[in-house]
Amino acid sequence: xxxxxxxxxxxxxxxxxxxxxxxxxxxxxxxxxxxxxxxxxxxxxxxxxxxxxxxxxxxxxxxxxxxxxxxxxxxxxxxxxxxxxxxxxxxxxxxxxxxxxxxxxxxxxxxxxxxxxxxxxxxxxxxxxxxxxxxxxxxxxxxxxxxxxxxxxxxxxxxxxxxxxxxxxxxxxxxxxxxxxxxxxxxxxxxxxxxxxxxxxxxxxxxxxxxxxxxxxxxxxxxxxxxxxxxxxxxxxxxxxxxxxxxxxxxxxxxxxxxxxxxxxxxxxxxxxxxxxxxxxxxxxxxxxxxxxxxxxxxxxxxxxxxxxxxxxxxxxxxxxxxxxxxxxxxxxxxxxxxxxxxxxxxxxxxxxxxxxxxxxxxx
Numbered sequence: 578x579x580x581x582x583x584x585x586x587x588x589x590x591x592x593x594x595x596x597x598x599x600x601x602x603x604x605x606x607x608x609x610x611x612x613x614x615x616x617x618x619x620x621x622x623x624x625x626x627x628x629x630x631x632x633x634x635x636x637x638x639x640x641x642x643x644x645x646x647x648x649x650x651x652x653x654x655x656x657x658x659x660x661x662x663x664x665x666x667x668x669x670x671x672x673x674x675x676x677x678x679x680x681x682x683x684x685x686x687x688x689x690x691x692x693x694x695x696x697x698x699x700x701x702x703x704x705x706x707x708x709x710x711x712x713x714x715x716x717x718x719x720x721x722x723x724x725x726x727x728x729x730x731x732x733x734x735x736x737x738x739x740x741x742x743x744x745x746x747x748x749x750x751x752x753x754x755x756x757x758x759x760x761x762x763x764x765x766x767x768x769x770x771x772x773x774x775x776x777x778x779x780x781x782x783x784x785x786x787x788x789x790x791x792x793x794x795x796x797x798x799x800x801x802x803x804x805x806x807x808x809x810x811x812x813x814x815x816x817x818x819x820x821x822x823x824x825x826x827x828x829x830x831x832x833x834x835x836x837x838x839x840x841x842x843x844x845x846x847x848x849x850x851x852x853x854x855x856x857x858x859x860x861x862x863x864x865x866x867x868x869x870x871x872x873x874x875x876x877x878x879x880x881x882x883x884x885x886x887x888x889x890x891x892x893x894x895x896x897x898x899x900x901x902x903x904x905x906x907x908x909x910x911x912x913x914x915x916x917x918x919x920x921x922x923x924x925x926x927x928x929x930x931x932x933x934x935x936x937x938x939x940x941x
Contacts, residue, residue, distance in 0.1 A: 591784035596650040603635045614658045625660065626670040633673060640814075641676040648673075679811050682818035684827045688807060689874050692819070695801035702758045703773040703794065704824050709752035709872040711828040711844040714821040716740050718774040718790040719783075722766045726858075731865070732756040733858055741845055748858055749843040750865045752872045795821060831871040839864055 604613040617625050632651075636644050648671075652662055689708070693701045707717045712734075719740040726733035731750045738746040751759065763772070771777045776789035802808055802819050809818040825844070832840035841847075843865070856864075 591782070592646075593650045593654065595784070596647045597654055599636070599647065600632060600651055600654075603632050607631060607635065614655065614660060617655070617660045618658075622666070625662075626666070630671055633671065637674065641674045645673055677813040679813050681826070682809065682811075682823070683830065684819065684823045686874055688805075688819065689824075689827070691805040691807065692798070692801045693874065695804040696797065698758075699762060699773070700794065700797045700801075702755065702762065704798075705755040705874065706751050706759060706773075707821070708824040708828045708874070709755045709869075710734055710749045711825055711832065711840065712736070712749065713742060713825060713845075714791060714794065715742075715787055716845075718771075718794060719787060720772045720774075721768070722763055722770050722772055723768040725763070725772070727760075727763070729862070730756060731862060731869075732759060733862070736845070743845065743847070745845065747842070747845050748861065750862060752869055754873050754875055791821075828872055832868055835868045835871070836864065 601611045605611050613628070617628060620628075629648075633644060633648065636647065639647070652667075655662065689704075693704065696704070703717060706712070707714060710717070716736055720734070720736070724735050724737060726735060730753045732755075734749045734751060736747050736749065738744045741747065759772075766772070773794075774786065774790035775793040776786040778786060781789070798819075798821060799817070802817070807819055810816060811818060829840050829844050829846075832843065839861075842861075
């Protein structure tokens, strides 16, 4: 099992460790000891499934998707430890809570403004960066200064594969609004410093530091949401409608209305067309800037951006008008030249006829 685990991705290995720890915590709380697997090996099949069902129920506050993923990891671990489960028996004996697809709440600009107003400066910048970069919270809190490319109005973000969900690095961008606010914080940091995460203890594992940072930022968000009087929950699950993922979803939604494939590329989602893999960072940034105003939360800045874009559009329209007018002038000149050529031919023909007549008269 250990050898097999070593071949897996870092994220998967950490996930398996979390599941084992989760099962041990359940065992301690339910049966008063951590190591109950030896007991399961000696137990009847019915008793094994009773324990597993109790464990599933113990994790009832987690999402159905998470519990099923946990069980998948736990089952492999149990198999390695000598507790083998038949597929048909699993389907027959274990009951998982069904996922309820309730309509998800969409953040509004007004919501975001109210929430950010209740946050400390650094936390506010973090959520603006997550929103405009279409990043997962686990990616944002693990970013280091060396992952950011400065020098332009938009900060270019090079997300390393070690901190992404599918272990594939990608490039995204922070809006000019977020970049302006982040620059002062970066000036105080070294290249290897973590930008937003609250935990970077070398004595802890990466997953432990990540969990600590996520826990801290969730607490900050909950406090801000409460102060903003936006603590709505879903009726079916009791989960908060506004969570860390809602900010990423806002960015994805806004960009997807204009270019779904580009939004998926920036967000690191599967299913996008490969055309964007062939674009340079500069070309991607040009596409990003076309729709950036949709990701601007400061309405004053957004209005300025829209006015600036409107001015640019008007200037381009005027150039087109000038070109059309110039074209009309050229066409008129061309017609005049054609008319002059015809007139010249006519006069030349008359002159030649007159000259011929004069020669005949002289010969007489």
